[in-house]
Amino acid sequence: MNGNIRVGQLFGIPFFINPSWFLILALGTFWFGQEFALSLPQFNGFASLLLGLVTVLLLFASVLAHELGHSLVAMSQGITVKSITLFIFGGLALLEKDAEKPWQSLAIAIAGPLVSIALFILFAGIGSANIGLPLPVLAVLSFLAPINLVLALFNLIPGLPLDGGNILRAIIWKITGNPNKGLLYASRVGQVFGWxxxxxxxxxVLGISPIGSLWTTFIGLFLLQNAGMSAQSAQVQDKLDHLTAQDAIAPHSPVAPVSMNVREFVNNYIIGQPQHSQFILTNADGKLLGTLNPESLKTIPTSLWTETDLSTLLNTETLPLTIPAHQSLLTVVKQLEKQPNTTFVVVDEQNSVLGLLEKASIINLLSKEKSDDAPTLPPEQPLASTEAEG
Structure with a gap:
């Protein structure tokens, strides 16, 4: 989310606050302030609002602890946590990558609710213990304890983007061996709960149902939007997993044999052809030799082009990355996430060059498929969890 405000870090994880958070901070302060004014008449006016503010801040501290639960488990698996952000519906932890195994994904997902349950037990225990705490402290604890329990139970609803959805995804992933199926099913369940x-x-709002509120509608819309995005991502990833690198080779890839002179190269590959910043040069067997920058043609006088071998301009110092033709396109996309501007050279089983592959050629391939999936690549980082409060 753009416009986030960085407020610090812990365990190397940067914390951010989305501007929408300030709205729920104000509303929560006012609502809790009213509750304290009713339950503690001696604390009215500014005092009740101050107690309300403290309660909201402690509530979001609980959400932060929830997210840290996810994050610390992810870090124990060698997964970098990019950030934790608090926003109007709670919080989210953004991971560098997904877990490698379903049980690892399950551990990350369930860690947050377990932290919230632990906080419920802690706050309820302190509140019920007869240790002479001031009345305002007991009043604050009386709100924090049940809210943390509700937070845990709500997030265990088995639909994305909630933690329960990630738990369901991990279970289906384990049963089917396909993480995309788990993502799709959990997204669909999330959409059901959203509706x-x-x-x-x-x-x-219409006065027909005794439960719910306008806030319930907002949470439902939030679930629908995020579950829909997850379902779309699952469909795209499943399609990518059934395609190979060879399927996404860019048409008219700038690949040329080195066995010609500069004049022949210019006539056949430069004049009247699409502009390229780099060409791949191959030997007689089609194997990669190096690259050629068209700008280097300017170093050779045109009068010498016919008698100058193309190999004179061959660059062998920085060879491009090669990938096998049968490589899953989903694996290629994950590589592109780490190296967004990389162009891969696709080779067959004999290491002969078949063509070039880049992000644009993958998008073009998905567009040609004319599927219902949007021609976009999967998100760069998966959403670890989302806590909706209400």
Whole structure:
């Protein structure tokens, strides 16, 4: 999310606050302030609002602890946590990559709710212990304890983008051996719960349903949007997994044999042809030898082009990366996520060059498929979890 404000870091994880967070901070402060004014008449006016502010801040501290639960488990698996962001619906932890195994994904997903349950037990235990705490502290704890329990139970709903959805995804991944199926099914369940929340919220606003509120509708819309994005991502990734690097080779790839002179190269590959910043040169067997920068042609006088071998301009110092033709396109995309501007040379089993592959050629391939999937690549980093509060 753009416009986030960095507020510090812990365990090397940067913390951000989205501007939307300030809205829920203000609303929460006002709502809790009213509750404290009713339950503690001696703390009215500014005092009740101050207690409300403290409660909201501690609530978001609980959300932060929830996200740290996910993050620390992910870090124990060697996964870098890019950031933790607090926003209007709670918090999210952004991971560098997905877990490699379903049980690892399950451990990351369940860690957050376990932290919230632990906080519920802690706050409830302190609140019920007869240790002479001031009345305002006990009042704050009386809110924090049940809210953390609700936060844990709500996030265990088995639909993305909630933690329960990630748990369901991991289970289906384990059963089917296909992480994309787990992602798709968990996304669909998330959409079902999203529509259910929207309907309940609307009925409550109309006075038909005794449960729910306008906030329930907003949460439902949030679930629908994120679950829909996850489902779309799963469909695209599944399609990519069934395609190979050879399928996405760019048409008219700038590949040329080195066995010609400069004049022949210019006539056949430069004049009247698409502009390229780099050409791949191959030997008689089609194997990669090196690259040629068209700008280097200017170093040879045109009068000498016919008698100058193309190999004179061959660059062998920085060879491009090669990938096998049968490589899953999804694996290629994951490589592109780490090296966005990389152009790969696709080779067959004999290491003969078949052509070039880049991000644009993958997008073009998906477009040609004319599928319902959007011709976009999967998100660069998966969403670890999202906590919706209400």
């Amino acid at each position: 259910l929340a929207v309907v309940i919220g609307i009925l409550a």
